[in-house]
Amino acid sequence: MEGIADMGGTSGWGPARPPRADEPVFAEPWQGRAAALTILATRVSGRNVDAFRHAQERLDRAAYLDEGYFGRWLNAAELMLTEGAVLAPGEIDARARALRGEHVENPPVSVSVPESARPDAGPPTSAIAAWRSAPGSLRTIDAAPAFAVGQRVRAQNISPPGHTRLPGYVRGHAGVVEVVQPAAVFPDTHAHFLGENPQHVYSVRFDSHELWGEGADSFAVTVDLFENYLETTS
Amino acid sequence: MTTSSESGEAPSAALRTEALEQLLTERGLIDSEIVDAFITNYETNVGPLNGAKVVAKAWTDPEYRRRLLADGTSAIKELGFGGPQGEHIVVVENTPTTHNVVVCTLCSCYPWPVLGLPPGWYKDPVYRARVVKEPRTVLSEMGLDLGDDVHITVRDSTSEVRWLVLPERPAGTEHLTEEELVPLVTRDAMVGVAKAAAA
Incomplete structure:
Protein backbone atom coordinates (compact mmCIF):
# COMPACT_ATOMS: atom_id res chain seq x y z
CA MET A 1 0.00 0.00 0.00
CA GLU A 2 1.04 3.61 -0.38
CA GLY A 3 1.83 5.29 2.90
CA ILE A 4 4.26 7.33 4.89
CA ALA A 5 6.57 4.32 5.38
CA ASP A 6 7.51 4.11 1.69
CA MET A 7 10.06 6.92 1.85
CA GLY A 8 12.55 6.20 -0.94
CA GLY A 9 12.97 9.24 -3.18
CA THR A 10 10.53 11.47 -1.32
CA SER A 11 11.40 15.14 -0.76
CA GLY A 12 11.17 17.77 1.91
CA TRP A 13 13.18 16.19 4.72
CA GLY A 14 16.08 18.62 4.85
CA PRO A 15 19.80 17.93 5.10
CA ALA A 16 21.46 14.87 6.64
CA ARG A 17 23.68 15.32 9.68
CA PRO A 18 27.05 13.74 10.52
CA PRO A 19 26.64 10.63 12.72
CA ARG A 20 27.44 10.83 16.42
CA ALA A 21 29.90 8.16 17.47
CA ASP A 22 28.73 8.08 21.09
CA GLU A 23 25.00 7.80 20.43
CA PRO A 24 23.34 5.59 23.05
CA VAL A 25 21.35 2.55 21.89
CA PHE A 26 18.30 3.93 23.69
CA ALA A 27 18.39 7.70 24.13
CA GLU A 28 15.55 7.54 26.67
CA SER A 133 14.87 -19.14 17.88
CA ALA A 134 11.87 -18.58 15.60
CA PRO A 135 12.04 -20.34 12.22
CA GLY A 136 12.53 -17.03 10.42
CA SER A 137 11.57 -16.21 6.87
CA LEU A 138 13.87 -18.34 4.71
CA ARG A 139 12.42 -21.44 3.06
CA THR A 140 13.70 -24.16 0.76
CA ILE A 141 11.50 -24.50 -2.30
CA ASP A 142 11.47 -26.88 -5.23
CA ALA A 143 10.71 -24.35 -7.94
CA ALA A 144 13.69 -23.10 -9.92
CA PRO A 145 14.24 -19.34 -10.00
CA ALA A 146 12.24 -17.73 -12.79
CA PHE A 147 15.00 -15.21 -13.45
CA ALA A 148 18.76 -15.63 -13.79
CA VAL A 149 21.76 -13.54 -12.81
CA GLY A 150 22.42 -10.99 -15.54
CA GLN A 151 18.84 -11.09 -16.83
CA ARG A 152 17.03 -7.82 -17.41
CA VAL A 153 13.76 -7.64 -15.44
CA ARG A 154 11.14 -5.05 -14.68
CA ALA A 155 9.50 -4.28 -11.35
CA GLN A 156 5.79 -4.38 -12.01
CA ASN A 157 3.94 -1.09 -11.99
CA ILE A 158 1.35 -2.16 -9.44
CA SER A 159 -0.16 -0.73 -6.26
CA PRO A 160 -0.89 -3.64 -3.91
CA PRO A 161 -3.71 -2.59 -1.57
CA GLY A 162 -2.26 -4.43 1.44
CA HIS A 163 1.25 -4.96 2.73
CA THR A 164 4.06 -4.96 0.20
CA ARG A 165 7.84 -4.74 0.09
CA LEU A 166 7.87 -3.35 -3.43
CA PRO A 167 8.99 0.26 -2.99
CA GLY A 168 7.17 2.87 -5.05
CA TYR A 169 10.34 4.30 -6.55
CA VAL A 170 11.21 1.15 -8.54
CA ARG A 171 7.73 0.33 -9.85
CA GLY A 172 7.69 0.19 -13.63
CA HIS A 173 11.48 0.42 -13.83
CA ALA A 174 13.89 -2.10 -15.37
CA GLY A 175 17.08 -3.43 -13.87
CA VAL A 176 19.42 -6.40 -13.98
CA VAL A 177 19.44 -9.38 -11.60
CA GLU A 178 22.69 -9.20 -9.62
CA VAL A 179 22.12 -12.01 -7.06
CA VAL A 180 19.49 -14.73 -6.67
CA GLN A 181 18.95 -14.75 -2.89
CA PRO A 182 17.49 -17.62 -0.84
CA ALA A 183 13.74 -18.15 -1.13
CA ALA A 184 11.69 -16.51 1.61
CA VAL A 185 8.16 -16.12 2.90
CA PHE A 186 6.15 -13.65 0.75
CA PRO A 187 5.35 -10.65 2.97
CA ASP A 188 2.33 -9.54 0.91
CA THR A 189 0.34 -12.65 1.89
CA HIS A 190 2.05 -13.55 5.18
CA ALA A 191 1.25 -10.15 6.70
CA HIS A 192 -2.45 -10.89 6.15
CA PHE A 193 -2.31 -14.56 7.32
CA LEU A 194 -3.00 -15.69 3.75
CA GLY A 195 -0.12 -18.15 3.58
CA GLU A 196 3.64 -18.13 3.30
CA ASN A 197 3.89 -18.45 -0.50
CA PRO A 198 7.69 -18.78 -0.26
CA GLN A 199 9.48 -17.65 -3.40
CA HIS A 200 12.83 -16.57 -4.73
CA VAL A 201 14.19 -13.12 -3.97
CA TYR A 202 16.39 -11.20 -6.38
CA SER A 203 18.80 -8.37 -5.74
CA VAL A 204 18.05 -6.25 -8.79
CA ARG A 205 20.48 -3.53 -9.82
CA PHE A 206 18.88 -0.34 -11.12
CA ASP A 207 20.82 2.42 -12.84
CA SER A 208 20.23 5.83 -11.26
CA HIS A 209 19.21 7.37 -14.59
CA GLU A 210 16.53 4.71 -15.10
CA LEU A 211 15.06 5.61 -11.69
CA TRP A 212 15.58 9.35 -11.51
CA GLY A 213 16.07 10.61 -15.06
CA GLU A 214 18.89 11.85 -17.23
CA GLY A 215 19.93 14.61 -14.85
CA ALA A 216 20.61 12.26 -11.95
CA ASP A 217 24.05 11.63 -10.53
CA SER A 218 25.58 8.34 -11.73
CA PHE A 219 25.22 5.46 -9.28
CA ALA A 220 23.28 2.21 -8.83
CA VAL A 221 20.70 0.96 -6.36
CA THR A 222 20.08 -2.70 -5.63
CA VAL A 223 16.64 -3.61 -4.30
CA ASP A 224 15.78 -7.07 -2.94
CA LEU A 225 12.59 -8.03 -4.77
CA PHE A 226 10.31 -11.05 -4.46
CA GLU A 227 9.66 -13.02 -7.63
CA ASN A 228 5.99 -11.97 -7.72
CA TYR A 229 7.02 -8.33 -8.10
CA LEU A 230 9.04 -8.95 -11.26
CA GLU A 231 8.31 -9.50 -14.94
CA THR A 232 10.46 -10.02 -18.00
CA THR A 233 11.24 -7.04 -20.18
CA SER A 234 10.28 -7.10 -23.82
CA MET B 1 -1.65 12.32 42.02
CA THR B 2 -1.94 15.81 40.65
CA THR B 3 -4.78 17.58 38.97
CA SER B 4 -2.59 20.18 37.29
CA SER B 5 -1.49 17.70 34.63
CA GLU B 6 -5.04 16.99 33.53
CA SER B 7 -5.53 18.18 30.02
CA GLY B 8 -6.60 17.05 26.60
CA GLU B 9 -2.99 16.61 25.62
CA ALA B 10 -2.19 13.07 24.56
CA PRO B 11 0.02 11.17 27.01
CA SER B 12 3.70 10.96 26.07
CA ALA B 13 5.23 7.88 24.51
CA ALA B 14 7.05 7.24 27.79
CA LEU B 15 3.78 7.19 29.71
CA ARG B 16 2.03 5.04 27.11
CA THR B 17 4.94 2.59 27.23
CA GLU B 18 4.55 2.32 30.98
CA ALA B 19 0.79 1.82 30.53
CA LEU B 20 1.35 -0.91 27.94
CA GLU B 21 3.80 -2.74 30.18
CA GLN B 22 1.32 -2.65 33.08
CA LEU B 23 -1.58 -3.88 30.96
CA LEU B 24 0.32 -6.81 29.45
CA THR B 25 1.81 -7.75 32.81
CA GLU B 26 -1.58 -7.72 34.53
CA ARG B 27 -2.91 -10.08 31.88
CA GLY B 28 -0.03 -12.44 32.50
CA LEU B 29 1.22 -12.07 28.94
CA ILE B 30 4.67 -10.68 29.66
CA ASP B 31 7.20 -10.50 32.43
CA SER B 32 9.12 -7.27 33.06
CA GLU B 33 12.31 -9.23 33.66
CA ILE B 34 12.16 -10.30 30.03
CA VAL B 35 11.92 -6.67 28.99
CA ASP B 36 14.94 -5.85 31.18
CA ALA B 37 16.93 -8.74 29.70
CA PHE B 38 16.18 -7.60 26.14
CA ILE B 39 17.41 -4.08 26.90
CA THR B 40 20.59 -5.31 28.61
CA ASN B 41 21.32 -7.64 25.72
CA TYR B 42 21.14 -4.90 23.07
CA GLU B 43 22.88 -2.32 25.25
CA THR B 44 25.81 -4.52 26.17
CA ASN B 45 26.14 -7.74 24.15
CA VAL B 46 24.84 -7.21 20.63
CA GLY B 47 26.39 -4.18 18.98
CA PRO B 48 28.89 -3.02 16.37
CA LEU B 49 31.80 -4.59 18.26
CA ASN B 50 30.59 -7.90 16.82
CA GLY B 51 30.86 -6.60 13.27
CA ALA B 52 34.22 -5.01 14.03
CA LYS B 53 35.61 -8.41 15.04
CA VAL B 54 34.36 -9.87 11.75
CA VAL B 55 35.96 -7.08 9.72
CA ALA B 56 39.28 -7.16 11.60
CA LYS B 57 39.50 -10.91 11.01
CA ALA B 58 38.76 -10.42 7.32
CA TRP B 59 41.50 -7.77 7.10
CA THR B 60 44.12 -10.11 8.56
CA ASP B 61 43.03 -13.54 7.34
CA PRO B 62 42.67 -13.78 3.52
CA GLU B 63 41.01 -17.19 3.72
CA TYR B 64 38.40 -15.87 6.17
CA ARG B 65 37.85 -12.83 3.94
CA ARG B 66 37.16 -15.14 1.01
CA ARG B 67 34.64 -17.14 3.03
CA LEU B 68 32.99 -13.97 4.35
CA LEU B 69 32.41 -12.54 0.87
CA ALA B 70 31.21 -15.91 -0.46
CA ASP B 71 28.81 -16.74 2.40
CA GLY B 72 28.50 -13.97 4.96
CA THR B 73 26.02 -15.71 7.24
CA SER B 74 28.21 -18.80 7.73
CA ALA B 75 31.47 -16.89 8.13
CA ILE B 76 29.87 -14.58 10.70
CA LYS B 77 28.48 -17.59 12.54
CA GLU B 78 32.05 -18.93 12.86
CA LEU B 79 32.63 -16.06 15.30
CA GLY B 80 29.44 -16.92 17.18
CA PHE B 81 27.19 -14.17 15.79
CA GLY B 82 23.68 -14.79 14.46
CA GLY B 83 20.04 -14.50 15.42
CA PRO B 84 17.08 -12.23 14.78
CA GLN B 85 17.48 -9.85 11.83
CA GLY B 86 20.52 -11.79 10.66
CA GLU B 87 19.04 -14.79 8.91
CA HIS B 88 20.88 -14.14 5.66
CA ILE B 89 23.72 -11.63 5.73
CA VAL B 90 25.48 -10.61 2.53
CA VAL B 91 28.86 -8.91 2.85
CA VAL B 92 30.01 -6.48 0.17
CA GLU B 93 33.45 -5.00 -0.09
CA ASN B 94 34.36 -1.35 -0.45
CA THR B 95 37.47 -0.50 -2.45
CA PRO B 96 39.09 2.76 -3.62
CA THR B 97 36.78 2.75 -6.65
CA THR B 98 33.59 0.97 -5.50
CA HIS B 99 31.52 2.08 -2.55
CA ASN B 100 28.51 0.30 -1.05
CA VAL B 101 26.12 2.04 1.32
CA VAL B 102 23.18 0.34 3.04
CA VAL B 103 19.65 1.63 3.71
CA CYS B 104 16.13 0.35 4.30
CA THR B 105 13.73 2.80 2.65
CA LEU B 106 10.59 0.95 3.83
CA CYS B 107 11.36 0.64 7.56
CA SER B 108 14.82 0.37 9.10
CA CYS B 109 16.03 -3.19 8.46
CA TYR B 110 19.57 -3.60 9.74
CA PRO B 111 21.89 -6.55 10.50
CA TRP B 112 21.30 -6.71 14.26
CA PRO B 113 23.64 -9.64 15.12
CA VAL B 114 26.70 -7.78 13.83
CA LEU B 115 25.76 -4.10 14.31
CA GLY B 116 23.13 -4.09 17.08
CA LEU B 117 20.12 -1.82 16.81
CA PRO B 118 20.30 0.91 14.16
CA PRO B 119 21.52 4.41 15.07
CA GLY B 120 19.26 7.46 14.87
CA TRP B 121 20.45 8.68 11.49
CA TYR B 122 19.74 5.28 9.86
CA LYS B 123 16.09 5.50 11.00
CA ASP B 124 15.75 9.16 10.03
CA PRO B 125 13.43 9.96 7.08
CA VAL B 126 16.19 12.22 5.71
CA TYR B 127 18.49 9.25 5.19
CA ARG B 128 15.81 6.75 4.14
CA ALA B 129 14.31 9.11 1.56
CA ARG B 130 17.38 10.66 0.04
CA VAL B 131 20.25 8.15 -0.01
CA VAL B 132 18.62 6.20 -2.88
CA LYS B 133 18.20 9.38 -4.93
CA GLU B 134 21.30 11.45 -4.22
CA PRO B 135 23.78 9.28 -2.29
CA ARG B 136 26.85 11.37 -3.08
CA THR B 137 25.22 14.49 -1.65
CA VAL B 138 23.86 12.70 1.43
CA LEU B 139 27.23 11.08 2.16
CA SER B 140 28.93 14.46 1.79
CA GLU B 141 26.47 16.03 4.26
CA MET B 142 27.32 13.19 6.65
CA GLY B 143 31.03 13.88 6.28
CA LEU B 144 32.14 11.45 3.58
CA ASP B 145 33.28 13.01 0.32
CA LEU B 146 33.69 10.49 -2.49
CA GLY B 147 35.41 11.36 -5.74
CA ASP B 148 33.53 11.34 -9.02
CA ASP B 149 35.54 8.27 -10.05
CA VAL B 150 34.03 6.18 -7.22
CA HIS B 151 31.14 3.93 -8.28
CA ILE B 152 28.42 4.02 -5.63
CA THR B 153 25.97 1.16 -5.08
CA VAL B 154 23.15 1.78 -2.61
CA ARG B 155 21.79 -1.42 -1.02
CA ASP B 156 18.08 -1.04 -0.19
CA SER B 157 17.18 -3.79 2.34
CA THR B 158 13.63 -4.52 1.20
CA SER B 159 13.56 -8.27 1.98
CA GLU B 160 15.02 -10.36 4.82
CA VAL B 161 18.48 -10.11 3.23
CA ARG B 162 20.76 -8.02 5.46
CA TRP B 163 23.79 -6.18 4.09
CA LEU B 164 27.13 -5.59 5.82
CA VAL B 165 29.91 -3.50 4.30
CA LEU B 166 33.50 -4.72 4.54
CA PRO B 167 35.35 -1.39 4.65
CA GLU B 168 38.84 -0.84 3.24
CA ARG B 169 41.65 -1.46 5.68
CA PRO B 170 43.19 1.96 6.38
CA ALA B 171 46.67 2.67 5.03
CA GLY B 172 49.40 2.62 7.64
CA THR B 173 47.88 -0.21 9.68
CA GLU B 174 49.96 -3.03 8.18
CA HIS B 175 51.83 -3.56 11.47
CA LEU B 176 48.66 -3.91 13.58
CA THR B 177 47.29 -7.24 14.79
CA GLU B 178 43.70 -8.38 14.41
CA GLU B 179 42.95 -7.35 18.00
CA GLU B 180 44.54 -3.94 17.47
CA LEU B 181 42.48 -3.37 14.32
CA VAL B 182 39.10 -4.01 15.98
CA PRO B 183 38.77 -0.50 17.52
CA LEU B 184 39.35 1.09 14.10
CA VAL B 185 36.25 -0.54 12.61
CA THR B 186 33.28 1.73 13.18
CA ARG B 187 29.56 1.10 12.84
CA ASP B 188 29.37 3.89 10.26
CA ALA B 189 32.07 2.28 8.09
CA MET B 190 30.19 -1.03 8.17
CA VAL B 191 27.03 0.68 6.85
CA GLY B 192 29.03 2.67 4.30
CA VAL B 193 28.56 6.26 5.46
CA ALA B 194 32.19 6.56 6.58
CA LYS B 195 35.58 4.97 5.99
CA ALA B 196 37.64 3.21 8.60
CA ALA B 197 40.59 5.37 9.60
CA ALA B 198 43.96 4.67 11.25
CA ALA B 199 43.86 5.74 14.89
Missing part, protein backbone atom coordinates in the same frame (compact mmCIF):
# COMPACT_ATOMS: atom_id res chain seq x y z
CA PRO A 29 14.64 4.63 28.97
CA TRP A 30 11.12 4.19 27.54
CA GLN A 31 12.58 3.44 24.10
CA GLY A 32 14.21 0.18 25.15
CA ARG A 33 11.05 -0.90 26.96
CA ALA A 34 8.92 0.03 23.93
CA ALA A 35 11.22 -2.03 21.68
CA ALA A 36 11.01 -5.13 23.87
CA LEU A 37 7.28 -4.72 24.45
CA THR A 38 6.64 -4.42 20.72
CA ILE A 39 8.49 -7.64 19.97
CA LEU A 40 6.50 -9.32 22.75
CA ALA A 41 3.26 -7.72 21.53
CA THR A 42 3.82 -9.09 18.03
CA ARG A 43 3.96 -12.54 19.55
CA VAL A 44 1.18 -12.35 22.14
CA SER A 45 -1.20 -10.91 19.56
CA GLY A 46 -0.47 -13.84 17.24
CA ARG A 47 1.11 -11.62 14.58
CA ASN A 48 4.36 -12.04 12.61
CA VAL A 49 7.12 -9.70 11.47
CA ASP A 50 5.31 -8.92 8.22
CA ALA A 51 2.10 -8.05 10.06
CA PHE A 52 4.21 -5.85 12.35
CA ARG A 53 5.64 -3.98 9.37
CA HIS A 54 2.14 -3.67 7.90
CA ALA A 55 0.92 -2.21 11.20
CA GLN A 56 3.66 0.46 10.94
CA GLU A 57 2.78 1.04 7.30
CA ARG A 58 -0.85 1.86 8.24
CA LEU A 59 0.01 4.52 10.82
CA ASP A 60 -0.83 8.07 9.91
CA ARG A 61 1.90 10.62 9.44
CA ALA A 62 1.85 11.88 13.02
CA ALA A 63 1.77 8.42 14.59
CA TYR A 64 4.62 7.36 12.31
CA LEU A 65 6.88 10.38 12.70
CA ASP A 66 6.20 12.43 15.82
CA GLU A 67 7.81 10.20 18.43
CA GLY A 68 10.45 8.69 16.22
CA TYR A 69 11.32 5.08 15.55
CA PHE A 70 10.33 3.62 18.90
CA GLY A 71 7.20 5.79 18.94
CA ARG A 72 6.09 4.16 15.69
CA TRP A 73 6.90 0.74 17.14
CA LEU A 74 4.75 1.52 20.16
CA ASN A 75 1.87 2.70 17.98
CA ALA A 76 2.15 -0.39 15.78
CA ALA A 77 2.17 -2.58 18.92
CA GLU A 78 -1.08 -0.97 20.04
CA LEU A 79 -2.63 -1.58 16.63
CA MET A 80 -1.64 -5.27 16.67
CA LEU A 81 -2.89 -5.75 20.23
CA THR A 82 -6.27 -4.12 19.61
CA GLU A 83 -6.76 -5.95 16.30
CA GLY A 84 -5.73 -9.18 18.03
CA ALA A 85 -8.33 -8.47 20.75
CA VAL A 86 -5.70 -8.54 23.49
CA LEU A 87 -6.36 -4.90 24.43
CA ALA A 88 -9.46 -2.78 24.02
CA PRO A 89 -9.22 0.33 21.83
CA GLY A 90 -8.25 3.29 23.99
CA GLU A 91 -7.04 1.13 26.85
CA ILE A 92 -3.41 2.27 26.70
CA ASP A 93 -4.42 5.92 26.54
CA ALA A 94 -6.77 5.53 29.50
CA ARG A 95 -4.11 3.80 31.60
CA ALA A 96 -1.50 6.40 30.65
CA ARG A 97 -3.84 9.21 31.71
CA ALA A 98 -4.54 7.42 34.97
CA LEU A 99 -0.78 7.14 35.53
CA ARG A 100 -0.45 10.92 35.34
CA GLY A 101 -3.30 11.43 37.80
CA GLU A 102 -6.25 12.03 35.57
CA HIS A 103 -9.58 10.58 36.57
CA VAL A 104 -10.56 8.59 33.53
CA GLU A 105 -13.21 6.10 32.67
CA ASN A 106 -11.62 2.86 31.61
CA PRO A 107 -12.86 1.71 28.23
CA PRO A 108 -15.01 -1.40 28.42
CA VAL A 109 -12.69 -4.37 28.48
CA SER A 110 -14.82 -7.10 27.08
CA VAL A 111 -11.80 -8.69 25.51
CA SER A 112 -10.08 -11.52 27.19
CA VAL A 113 -7.32 -13.15 25.25
CA PRO A 114 -8.85 -15.57 22.82
CA GLU A 115 -6.63 -18.57 22.17
CA SER A 116 -7.02 -17.98 18.46
CA ALA A 117 -5.41 -14.57 18.81
CA ARG A 118 -2.20 -15.97 20.17
CA PRO A 119 -1.72 -19.46 18.80
CA ASP A 120 2.02 -19.60 19.39
CA ALA A 121 2.35 -17.25 22.31
CA GLY A 122 3.32 -19.76 24.98
CA PRO A 123 4.14 -18.67 28.51
CA PRO A 124 5.41 -15.09 28.92
CA THR A 125 8.88 -16.04 30.07
CA SER A 126 9.53 -17.90 26.84
CA ALA A 127 8.39 -15.20 24.42
CA ILE A 128 11.78 -13.59 23.80
CA ALA A 129 13.54 -16.94 23.68
CA ALA A 130 10.95 -18.10 21.18
CA TRP A 131 11.50 -14.97 19.12
CA ARG A 132 15.26 -15.59 19.12
